[in-house]
Amino acid sequence: MTDALQVELVAADRVVWSGGATMVIARTVDGDVGVLRGHAPVLSALTDAVVEITPEEGTEVIATVDGGFLSVANDRVSILSEHVLLAHEIDLSKAEVELEEARRLLGTNDDAEKRIRRAEARIRAVEKAS
Amino acid sequence: MAVSVRELRARIKSTESMKKITRAMELIAASRIIKAQQRANAAAPYARELTRAVSAVATYSNVDHPLTTEPESPTRAAVLVVTSDRGLAGSYSSSVLKEAEGLVEKLKAEGKEIDLYVTGRKAEAFYKFRGRAVEQAWTGFSDRPDYTAAKEIGEKLIDVFVEGTESEKAVAPGVDEVHVVYTRFVTMMTQKPTAVRLLPLEVVEGTEAPAEGDVLPLYEFEPSAEAVLDSLLPQYVVSRIWFALLQSAASELAQRQKAMKSATDNADELIKKFTRVANQARQAGITQEISEIVGGVNALADAQAAND
Numbered sequence: 001m002t003d004a005l006q007v008e009l010v011a012a013d014r015v016v017w018s019g020g021a022t023m024v025i026a027r028t029v030d031g032d033v034g035v036l037r038g039h040a041p042v043l044s045a046l047t048d049a050v051v052e053i054t055p056e057e058g059t060e061v062i063a064t065v066d067g068g069f070l071s072v073a074n075d076r077v078s079i080l081s082e083h084v085l086l087a088h089e090i091d092l093s094k095a096e097v098e099l100e101e102a103r104r105l106l107g108t109n110d111d112a113e114k115r116i117r118r119a120e121a122r123i124r125a126v127e128k129a130s
Numbered sequence: 131m132a133v134s135v136r137e138l139r140a141r142i143k144s145t146e147s148m149k150k151i152t153r154a155m156e157l158i159a160a161s162r163i164i165k166a167q168q169r170a171n172a173a174a175p176y177a178r179e180l181t182r183a184v185s186a187v188a189t190y191s192n193v194d195h196p197l198t199t200e201p202e203s204p205t206r207a208a209v210l211v212v213t214s215d216r217g218l219a220g221s222y223s224s225s226v227l228k229e230a231e232g233l234v235e236k237l238k239a240e241g242k243e244i245d246l247y248v249t250g251r252k253a254e255a256f257y258k259f260r261g262r263a264v265e266q267a268w269t270g271f272s273d274r275p276d277y278t279a280a281k282e283i284g285e286k287l288i289d290v291f292v293e294g295t296e297s298e299k300a301v302a303p304g305v306d307e308v309h310v311v312y313t314r315f316v317t318m319m320t321q322k323p324t325a326v327r328l329l330p331l332e333v334v335e336g337t338e339a340p341a342e343g344d345v346l347p348l349y350e351f352e353p354s355a356e357a358v359l360d361s362l363l364p365q366y367v368v369s370r371i372w373f374a375l376l377q378s379a380a381s382e383l384a385q386r387q388k389a390m391k392s393a394t395d396n397a398d399e400l401i402k403k404f405t406r407v408a409n410q411a412r413q414a415g416i417t418q419e420i421s422e423i424v425g426g427v428n429a430l431a432d433a434q435a436a437n438d
Contacts (some may be wrong), residue, residue, distance in 0.1 A: 010179055012277045012372060014172045030353050043183055044352030045361050069362065071183050073349065078179045082277065082365065 004056050005037055007077045009063060011084040017061050023054040024077050026070050033070070041073040048117045050125045051079055062087040062129045064121045085122065087129035095122040135415065138408035142401055149397035155218065156390035162273065163318075163383040170315070170376040177369050184331075184366050186349050187359050195356075196292055197363045198331045204306035207242045208265070208290055209234060210283065210328075210371075212312040212378045213250035215272040220389035222313065222321075222382055223252035229323035230311040237309075245305055247287065249279075249375070265290075273382055275375035284368035291329045312374035313381035319388075321381035328370060331363065 004020035024035040027049035033042075046068045053061040068081025102115035188198075211230045213223040230253075234244050246264045248254055254267045266286060271279050293304030308329035314322045351358045 008175065008179070010176045012173065012176050012369065013169065015175050028352055029357070033352075041349045042352060043186060043349045043358055045358050067361065068365075069183055069358070071179070071186070071349075078183075080176060080179050080183070080365075082281070082368075 003037065005035065005075050005077050007053055007055075007079070009051065009053065009061075009079045009084060010081075012082045016063060016084045016086060017053065020056040021053050021061075021077075022056060023052075024070075024079075025052040026065075026079060027051075028070060035070075035072055035077055037075055039072050039075075043069065043071045046070055046079070046081065048114065049121045050128060052128070060129075062125050064090065064118070064125045066118060085125075087125045090122045090126050092123065092126045095119050095126070099123065133407070133411070135408055135411045138404055138411060142404045142408065145397050145400050145404065149394055149401070152390045152393040152397060156387055156394055159383045159387035159390060163380060163387060166274070166376070166380040166383055167315075170373075170380055173369075173372060173376055177373055180362070180366050180369050184362055187351070187355060187362060195359050195363055197288070197329060197367070200330050201306040205242055206245065206305045207237050207307040207309060208245045208247055208287060208305040209237070210247045210249070210287065210308065210310045211253045212310070212374055213248065213253040213256075213272070214378075214382045215251045215269055217252065218389060219382055219386035222385040222389075223250070223256075226311055226313055226323045226378075227253060227256050229325055233309060233311060233325045237307075242307070245290070247283070249283065271375075273379050275372070275379055277372060280372035280375055281368050284364065284371045287329070287371070288364055288367055310371065310374050312378045315377045315380040315384065318384055321384055328367060331366070 004022060005024065007017070007019060007021045007024055008015065009017040022036070026033055026035075027047055028044040029047050030044070033044065046065055048066050049064070051063050051065055053063075055061060063084055063086045065079065065081035066083040068079065068084075071078045071080070096119075099116060099119035102112050102119055105112040106116065209230060211226060213226050217223070234246075237244055246257060246262065247266050248257065248264055249268045250272045251269045254264065254269060257264050268279060268283055287308050290305050291308050307327060309325055310328050311323065311325045314324045316322055
């Protein structure tokens with residue numbers, strides 16, 4: 001237990017996943033970051049993207065976050081986001097429809113880019129998990 | 131007996147059906163309150179981690195952010211009042227409104243103008259009846275709030291606050307402070323109307339400050355402390371509003387349960403009282419009939435004796 005990262009993946013209304021892990025990969029606004037044991041304390045803003053957690057045992061946990069934060073300190077990793085969806089909670093067909101719709105709105109609607117990013121992240125998460 | 135037995139029976143019946151309704155409402159509130167408490171508990175880790183992160187940034191960087199800067203001479207304050215959509219919850223809404231009125235009075239005494247923002251139909255109706263302007267009202271989610279609602283309210287309040295600090299020339303007057311009045315869920319029996327100042331943020335909090343010895347690590351910030359703070363603080367504000375909404379929802383249900391329980395008890399009392407009165411009236415009627423019959427028989431016997 002002592003040589004693992006303590007990871008908490010937290011959404012605004014629930015704890016999505018928590019436990020020991022060997023590695024966490026997340027996408028910050030500056031690019032992908034991987035966290036292993038002994039990582040320097042860091043606090044960074046995340047973008048709408050996929051988060052991968054390799055737990056000590058069991059299969060990889062893959063989730064999408066809508067923005068949020070990654071905070072690492074003393075081998076404790078917390079990922080905070082308003083909305084977190086685990087790969088198996090994602091409705092792939094809905095995400096694809098959403099992507100289509102957002103692409104059509106691109107250029108006319110300010111939110112379109114964000115919606116595309118979110119939908120793409122969801123589709124990627126499902127692909128990665130399968 | 132002024133009231134006839136028939137009327138009393140009708141009264142007992144109507145009280146009984148009322149009791150059924152209040153009893154049902156009591157049970158519904160009781161089952162929902164558990165859910166509401168679970169939601170409040172589920173939201174706690176997010177609030178805790180967010181507070182930790184915010185205090186980390188606040189401790190290790192000297193970044194000034196519009197949301198934490200105290201205006202020099204505050205002249206305008208926004209007050210968000212969180213009440214319920216429906217009544218039948220005892221003094222729930224009225225005690226929040228009373229607390230809010232107290233706060234408004236205090237702020238006015240300090241020479242500030244007040245902008246009201248409310249959630250819940252009760253507060254909306256309260257201010258409408260008194261002909262006082264409400265900037266914006268959100269309704270329809272008081273007993274089971276969702277995060278989207280909290281976000282909407284939070285973004286609106288941040289908007290009006292930031293407008294106030296950025297320029298005095300702005301056409302729409304912004305506010306210099308934001309207060310929230312909600313009901314804190316202490317225990318099942320105690321709920322307390324509470325007023326807190328939300329903005330400008332005071333990050334150091336007595337209850338949630340890290341314990342002694344739990345030294346915050348020296349964080350690196352990516353991409354920069356400013357950028358992190360920029361996206362962290364609005365989320366923090368929204369999470370505080372979310373917390374207030376959840377607490378209020380749990381309080382509302384607890385108070386409704388309590389009010390409905392005493393209504394049911396009172397109905398029981400009334401039924402008992404009416405049944406006693408009805409029995410007495412019935413007995414009195416019987417006694418009277420008997421004495422009339424006896425009187426009649428006696429009169430007949432007397433008449434017979436006189437004839438003989």
